[in-house]
Amino acid sequence: TSHVQSHYKKRISYFHNKEIGNFQFGVQHPMKPLRLSYTNDLVCAYRLHEKMRVFCPPKATDYELMEFHIPSYITFLKNVTPENSEQYSFDADRFNISEDCPIFRGMYDFCQIYAGASVAAALRLTSEDTDICINWSGGLHHAKHNEASGFCFVNDIVLAIQQLLRVFPRVLYIDIDIHHGDGVQEAFYETDRCMTVSFHKYKENGKYFPGTGGLGEIGIGLGKRFCLNIPLKDGMDDESYVALFKDIITDVKDRYQPNAVVLQSGADSLGKDKLGGFNLSIKAHGECVRFVKNWQIPLLVLGGGGYKIENVARCWAYETSILLDTEVPEALPKHAQFYNFFGPDYSLHPPLVRRIENLNTKADLQKLSQHIHERLRLLDG
Ligand code: ZL4
Numbered sequence: 001t002s003h004v005q006s007h008y009k010k011r012i013s014y015f016h017n018k019e020i021g022n023f024q025f026g027v028q029h030p031m032k033p034l035r036l037s038y039t040n041d042l043v044c045a046y047r048l049h050e051k052m053r054v055f056c057p058p059k060a061t062d063y064e065l066m067e068f069h070i071p072s073y074i075t076f077l078k079n080v081t082p083e084n085s086e087q088y089s090f091d092a093d094r095f096n097i098s099e100d101c102p103i104f105r106g107m108y109d110f111c112q113i114y115a116g117a118s119v120a121a122a123l124r125l126t127s128e129d130t131d132i133c134i135n136w137s138g139g140l141h142h143a144k145h146n147e148a149s150g151f152c153f154v155n156d157i158v159l160a161i162q163q164l165l166r167v168f169p170r171v172l173y174i175d176i177d178i179h180h181g182d183g184v185q186e187a188f189y190e191t192d193r194c195m196t197v198s199f200h201k202y203k204e205n206g207k208y209f210p211g212t213g214g215l216g217e218i219g220i221g222l223g224k225r226f227c228l229n230i231p232l233k234d235g236m237d238d239e240s241y242v243a244l245f246k247d248i249i250t251d252v253k254d255r256y257q258p259n260a261v262v263l264q265s266g267a268d269s270l271g272k273d274k275l276g277g278f279n280l281s282i283k284a285h286g287e288c289v290r291f292v293k294n295w296q297i298p299l300l301v302l303g304g305g306g307y308k309i310e311n312v313a314r315c316w317a318y319e320t321s322i323l324l325d326t327e328v329p330e331a332l333p334k335h336a337q338f339y340n341f342f343g344p345d346y347s348l349h350p351p352l353v354r355r356i357e358n359l360n361t362k363a364d365l366q367k368l369s370q371h372i373h374e375r376l377r378l379l380d381g
């Protein structure tokens with residue numbers, strides 16, 4: 001009947017393995033898997049878990065990881081431990097083990113858990129019994145087929161997109177982590193079946209990690225023009241970011257007409273992040289997620305960076321509520337296990353004090369937007 005559209009009910013699946021919060025990259029290391037326990041704690045304390053299907057997904061197998069990664073790299077990750085790492089110094093070097101990507105206890109289990117969750121989530125989207133899948137432990141966009149990079153050992157995003165491409169002709173990848181999504185870009189650089197779009201902080205001198213993501217990187221061969229980079233300076237604020245995001249991503253969607261969307265929702269683009277440099281509020285970050293959700297195209301939402309862990313948990317719990325079309329109270333639920341860590345305000349949207357100056361002028365952003373639209377125009381015939 002003519003009422004079919006209005007009966008569209010989003011079915012949401014949420015993937016979480018309780019083990020994930022127990023891993024440690026190192027006491028001082030900025031990447032803290034504990035943030036995933038905080039996030040899940042808020043999600044459950046807000047009773048959002050009752051409104052979606054919750055899965056503890058299986059770990060990815062060695063062979064599943066080898067769908068993208070080379071076998072020797074996976075074998076190395078599987079066998080190396082903090083105790084035997086001396087014997088593996090040659091491999092550790094060539095696979096880029098470093099202070100950013102250290103060997104820690106349970107490292108391979110950690111990889112299998114977060115990648116298994118993204119692959120399971122992708123499979124649920126392809127089996128068409130879910131409209132939106134969420135894996136906050138995924139989104140590790142820097143890993144390459146043959147090496148670790150930027151806190152990422154295996155690339156769960158590439159593995160998930162590979163599964164989606166078995167069913168969907170075109171997959172759109174959107175990355176709002178403050179870092180450039182280089183690993184995903186590289187994996188799909190030569191194909192038009194996955195369009196990659198990353199918004200990130202970029203310094204011309206290459207001094208901001210990973211140094212790639214300039215406007216000139218557009219894809220090659222069949223993939224030419226199906227790679228989009230939005231390089232930004234420090235200080236992006238809510239108004240300018242959300243306006244630019246909607247402006248660009250709408251044009252991308254209209255021209256590319258994706259059958260599925262993967263959104264990497266890295267929370268290091270929030271204000272006060274330890275490694276970031278933007279001023280985004282949780283509301284603005286969430287507005288980007290809402291905008292993509294409202295397209296009603298099969299959607300996989302992943303985590304990513306985020307180094308002020310109370311804010312990461314707030315952000316991803318809030319975004320879970322957005323994806324569920326549910327409102328949650330501003331006061332954090334008192335019965336949350338980690339409630340004490342959310343002081344002094346104990347609210348979902350703490351005020352953003354000491355904002356940094358926005359180095360992106362209106363004129364810069366106007367010019368950037370115009371350039372991107374001109375590029376997108378070339379996509380049609
Ligand atoms: C740390 O304190 O820019 C790692 C990394 C470990 C503990 C003890 C060692 C201290 C900041 C970062 C020395 C660390 C030196 N510890 C790290 C060029 C660099 C070489 C390595 O959000 N040093 C490399 C990676 C980035 C670089 C960002 C973002 C991931 C994501 C998705 C990855 N790497 C300079 C840094 C510390 C550390 C303190 C650190 N590393 C900050 N930025 C980086 O996009 C998840």
Ligand code: CA
Binds near residue numbers: 198200
């Ligand atoms: Ca990004």
Ligand code: ZN
Binds near residue numbers: 304
């Ligand atoms: Zn990041």
